[in-house]
Amino acid sequence: MSIFERLTKIDRRIIYFVLGLAILLPLLKPWGIPVNVMDRSRDLFTFIEDSTRGRAVMISFDYDPQVMPEVHPMAYALVHHLFALRRKVIGLCLNVQGTGMAVDVFNRIAAEYNERARSREDSIIYGRDYVFLGWKSGYVAVILGMGESIKGVYPKDYYGNPIDELEVMEGIKNYRQIGLCISLSGAAFPDTWVAYAGSRYGLRVGAGVTAVMGASYYPYLQTRQLVGMLAGLKGAAEYETLLDEHNIPIKKKTAAPGMDAQNLAHLVMIVFIVIGNIGYFYLRRR
Template sequence: MNFAERITKIPRQIIYAVIALAIIIPLIAPIGMAINVMPQTQKLIDAIESLPPDSKPVLISCDFDPQSMPELYPMLEATLNHCFNKGIKVLVLALWPQGAGMAEMALKKVPEVYNRKYGEDYVFLGYKAGAAAVVLGLGDNFKNVFPADYYNKPLDSLPLTAHIKNYNDISLVISFSAGDPGYRTWLLYGQAKFGFKLGTGVTAVSAADTYPYLNSGQLTGVFAGMKGAAEYETALAKKGYTLTSRNATKAMDAQSLGHFFIMVFIIIGNVGYFLIRRKK
């Protein structure tokens, strides 16, 4: 067997082993590949960065499930880190029932790092069915939609929510969206009617669909997929902010290295094929 035939018949076990190592090693020992922050990511970062500590709260909607967690959960965690670093208060809800679990996971982890107090610095409203009705109802009166928080505490009894009535008392809405309901629900039934600032984080496959809304100014900014989450983490780290994790950055190292070796094997296979073909 000559050289050309050998490189076209690399055992699949070797290929799988190389790809596995290319993915596993960066997750254990991050390489730190350069990540450039894209304009759509920077716009949403700037929108949060421009808010003073005494600004109106940011409203975060967790509209995703565990299936899209690798891409969207790091965005959620980074946003909470960003807000709490700056002393911005946060309200969190979910239009997906599974999103409530994602939100609670982050809220059990991030606030304690900054000694933030529940009810004063952040409130978890939980999940409410009827997405469009929820978004429209919040524009009228938050307490009509959520009389109590996720833990059945009346909103009137919590310092943060006692004086919040509608979107006029919110500085920015961010939807981490894996589908429908998601950012389009907030856009069509909320932003278009009430005019609040809206940003979103979406899975990579949905990113292209957001650009018309971004270009029209209806979306303030977009975090696009795992790369968008990694860009966000990188931007916050450069500003010197505390981060509870940088999972998206680690994952991008693994993804990039994995893709690199896949391309290497494709090139090797094609080189071998053309060498064999030339000899014939």
């Protein structure tokens, strides 16, 4: 077998090993390559800063644990930002498997804030500053139903408290009082929010999606049906960078430390594809 033939027939275990190593080594010893921030991430950040003042922000945890490494860090960063800005936060789920994710994010970030808090005013308190409504089946009916009345769909929160007894829900009846809804998702939930809540009720929608879906949402970004979007772990790292730029401290970054591994893995992928093509062209010419 000539060398060019070999180039087209590298054993899959070698590919696995090299790719695994390319991801492992930078995680063991990060180089700290700076993260470049894309426009769509900056747009989401800016919208939250400037256009949600005095209004509540909804976060829809529409992802399941399968895509947790990509989307969970986004949820941490976004909730961090919203707590820092003291926006009222309303969490909910359209995907049943997302409820545990939401519980984890709210608990962890609220605990981080409360560790630093010096008074009750300074703290982040469940029911006063944020609420987690939980999940309902039939996501289209959930989105449409909340446009008329959030209480009609969610009479109680995830923990069984009647939502009209919660301070955070005072004055919030439906989407008219919501400044933005961010759908964090590994499936087509953001476009469902756009189609049903965006077009019918005028709710502004943002998205945090797995990178697989990133490219397909650009038409919505151009029409501003999505005010901004985070795509993949890189999107979460971009948001962490934006928080840094605006002096909002994060105790433990969950996305940015993975970016060196991401860079090197991309390079390895490109090299393998190029090697395969070199072999292919040589053999074709022969």
